[in-house]
Amino acid sequence: MVVGGVLCRLIALTSLAASTFNTITVEVSTPSFVEPEGLLFCLATPGASLSDATASLVSLAQGGGQFDQTGAQTVFDFGSSGGSLEDVSFFQTKATFWEQNALEHGTVYDVLGTDEYFSESYARRRYDDLQFAHGDALVPSTPTGEGDSANCVLLTGTWKAGTRYALELNVSNPDGVSSPLVVWHAPISYAKIDEGHTRYAVRGSKEGQTCEPRQALRDWGGAELETYDACEVLRSVVGGASETEPESCLADLRTKYLADPLPGVDQHSAKVNVFRSAGGLLESGVDVSTLTNSTCGFNEAFSANFGGECVDCGEGSVEYDLATGKPLSCSCASTRERRAIGGPFCGRFRFPLCGGQATPFCGVSNSTATSARDVAASVCSFYAEKYGDLLERRASALSVAHAYLEDFLELAHSFLDRDDLYAANETFASSFAFDERHGDSPTRRLGVKPNCYHCNGGEFEDFETGQRSKVRDDFFDAVQVFRLIGFVLHTKGYPCDALFSASDPFRKAYGSFTEEVCQAL
Ligand SMILES: *[C@@H]1O[C@H](CO)[C@@H](O)[C@H](O)[C@H]1NC(C)=O
Ligand SMILES: *[C@@H]1O[C@H](CO)[C@@H](O)[C@H](O)[C@H]1NC(C)=O
Ligand SMILES: *[C@@H]1O[C@H](CO)[C@@H](O)[C@H](O)[C@H]1NC(C)=O
Ligand SMILES: *[C@@H]1O[C@H](CO)[C@@H](O)[C@H](O)[C@H]1NC(C)=O
Numbered sequence: 217m218v219v220g221g222v223l224c225r226l227i228a229l230t231s232l233a234a235s236t237f238n239t240i241t242v243e244v245s246t247p248s249f250v251e252p253e254g255l256l257f258c259l260a261t262p263g264a265s266l267s268d269a270t271a272s273l274v275s276l277a278q279g280g281g282q283f284d285q286t287g288a289q290t291v292f293d294f295g296s297s298g299g300s301l302e303d304v305s306f307f308q309t310k311a312t313f314w315e316q317n318a319l320e321h322g323t324v325y326d327v328l329g330t331d332e333y334f335s336e337s338y339a340r341r342r343y344d345d346l347q348f349a350h351g352d353a354l355v356p357s358t359p360t361g362e363g364d365s366a367n368c369v370l371l372t373g374t375w376k377a378g379t380r381y382a383l384e385l386n387v388s389n390p391d392g393v394s395s396p397l398v399v400w401h402a403p404i405s406y407a408k409i410d411e412g413h414t415r416y417a418v419r420g421s422k423e424g425q426t427c428e429p430r431q432a433l434r435d436w437g438g439a440e441l442e443t444y445d446a447c448e449v450l451r452s453v454v455g456g457a458s459e460t461e462p463e464s465c466l467a468d469l470r471t472k473y474l475a476d477p478l479p480g481v482d483q484h485s486a487k488v489n490v491f492r493s494a495g496g497l498l499e500s501g502v503d504v505s506t507l508t509n510s511t512c513g514f515n516e517a518f519s520a521n522f523g524g525e526c527v528d529c530g531e532g533s534v535e536y537d538l539a540t541g542k543p544l545s546c547s548c549a550s551t552r553e554r555r556a557i558g559g560p561f562c563g564r565f566r567f568p569l570c571g572g573q574a575t576p577f578c579g580v581s582n583s584t585a586t587s588a589r590d591v592a593a594s595v596c597s598f599y600a601e602k603y604g605d606l607l608e609r610r611a612s613a614l615s616v617a618h619a620y621l622e623d624f625l626e627l628a629h630s631f632l633d634r635d636d637l638y639a640a641n642e643t644f645a646s647s648f649a650f651d652e653r654h655g656d657s658p659t660r661r662l663g664v665k666p667n668c669y670h671c672n673g674g675e676f677e678d679f680e681t682g683q684r685s686k687v688r689d690d691f692f693d694a695v696q697v698f699r700l701i702g703f704v705l706h707t708k709g710y711p712c713d714a715l716f717s718a719s720d721p722f723r724k725a726y727g728s729f730t731e732e733v734c735q736a737l
Contacts, residue, residue, distance in 0.1 A: 246378060643707075
């Protein structure tokens, strides 16, 4: 799921040869609802090892859109700045504040290890989930005992929210061959826990994102983007060649294959030519002046980014320029989500409603929300109704307590993430969790939260058996879930009075009770 519009694309590579330098071009969009302090990129390829000598930033561009490049600006360019991030205020302002280098090397554990979500007791399993979620793409790359070498770079800077960035990173490819070159990305928030210690949190989806290679790159590098041994290929195609330095072998191979168009004269040609992916999809020279109606495919529009690209309009349609009749953008219904980078440009409904039921997993029906505010209002009324169901005993307290927060995160994914929930919950738990019920309220029949008499650390001792049991009170938990949802919406600037009222935070929340008190269980 795309949380907060966070996305990453792999645009171009300059080399797939093992042990050679490779300039990777990635395009990312930052979360719409928070300015991250850092952007984390990991080379999730076995044997990847990044250090000062083997990883550097070549360029950084900020802003602009897919179809409108106005506002795009260069933040950093190795060529014109002499290669140092030291004098660039974009990096230094934040890096100095956080007492970090603008570009730090490390393993994914250095960052994920302090994230509340991953640092819970079953963190290990969660890491495995992460790996699984990325199709064994080895994120992080080292739990299999391949050594602790750094495979990530963390770039600290004045990143903006909801903004598109294009970066070129110069890295050294690992020395193993036939390994898929995978780049993984996550935007990161920082918090100071004490002097010299920073806590990191992955924003957007906790799984981060594998940077999706664009088609032009797959055309040149192959579907798997696997590394190869340049010297072995050179020997096999030239015979008798005695070069042993990967960079020299690659240089010779490039000379040999330079004039080849796709797919090339043999199976090595396209891979060697992967550096031409940097020139763009339409490298045959198509720009806006030579663009025709048939340059891009069905329902695709032309974007001038990265040497010219065709972008799938998805659930929208191609918009033809009024003056020239050329396919220069996509148009989406205002009820549709749209991507800041890559396709499909127009996506699912902002608030997916299916048959009158809001369901996180329903993308095919329709809804009328056209903004985050509308979505928040729909989320609010949806949960207000569910809250009514709980008070009327039409919904199970257990299922509310167990599942509703996860569903809520899914429904509200465009304007908040799990860390917003954590942050709100901290305030909520310390200031607003309360129980107005009397000790003999029928709703406490099955539980005694939160003020259990004679409880210790949330546990009590069964006076008959002497066993210690955890306090359980599903109804209390369920009511708190609804109040917390209301509080999170409130903290994000979308008040939801039905669930939480800032002017009356301790308003009675448990409804009235008509059930008999002495009811057999
Ligand atoms: C990449 O970095 C290496 C090592 O610093 C350097 O030799 C090489 O010229 C760099 N390549 C580019 C394209 O910046
Ligand atoms: C491209 O196709 C659209 C829709 O069919 C049409 O309106 C437009 O005039 C065409 N433009 C050119 C340059 O052929
Ligand atoms: C949703 O779709 C149904 C059937 O396609 C239609 O009857 C209804 O008017 C649509 N509602 C909205 C809000 O667009
Ligand atoms: C909210 O905070 C309480 C108290 O720290 C904790 O027990 C609970 O698990 C938290 N809930 C969420 C959803 O983080």
